[in-house]
Amino acid sequence: MIGQQDIPVRFDVREVPLAGYQVTILELAGQLDAHTAPEFERFLETRVRDERKAKLILDFHNLEYISSAGLGVLMGLIEEVRSQGGDMKLAALPEKIFHVLDLLGFPVVFQIYPTVLEAAVAFH
């Protein structure tokens, strides 16, 4: 059986508002793998370059899956964000996704919060 190329790999990223906080919240949804990571990288690069001193919060609560390709995107951009005086915090990670990040030692490099609100408060 030859694999069906038209089976969609669903991944979405969108900005959501949070009243009272000057932060940019990006909500990730679906599956972040080698197929969808380039789309995520393009989106994130644009946000980082358009927004100096970006205060980014990545909301993982709707993310179902992440592989090293998706994690590589975060690693590739965090230094650029910080060099501009901004930061990128991660929030609301499902347990299985936190487990993958934890295996690789990401909690040493990225600040990870249980909720988006706690990440927003940490920026102030």
Next chain:
Amino acid sequence: MQMDREKSITLAADYSVLKELREFVSDIGRLAGLDDAELDALSLAVDEAATNIISHTAPDAPHKFSCTCSAHIPEHELVCKLSYDAEDLFAPIEPPSTADIQNRVQSMKRGGLGVYLMHTLVDEVDYRREGIQNVICLVKRVHDDSGE
């Protein structure tokens, strides 16, 4: 008498098939009795192996690759073999140590994450040559609730 169960799938060597591959592995893993955490671990390890095959065999990349998963019931293990036609043996990649990978992450170096995950999430990883094919073999032991 319990029979071994085996299923195969052949996919285009394209990143767009990774979701289908993970679902295939999860389906047979569930039949073999893996719990949710074991299914997640095996699916991610197979995804990383397939991503390696797709990305590192260019420019003479294979047009397709196969994944055969065998549930070895008496041994409480699931074996997933990813294979593809190639002229030469795909050089086995030594996994970085835990200290190495943590240093790389702290230095923001992307390389090695997938290989490290692959070796960490399954019990055995083996690279071998079978005929005209390169094979990456991943073995995941099945959790046994009975304590036997």
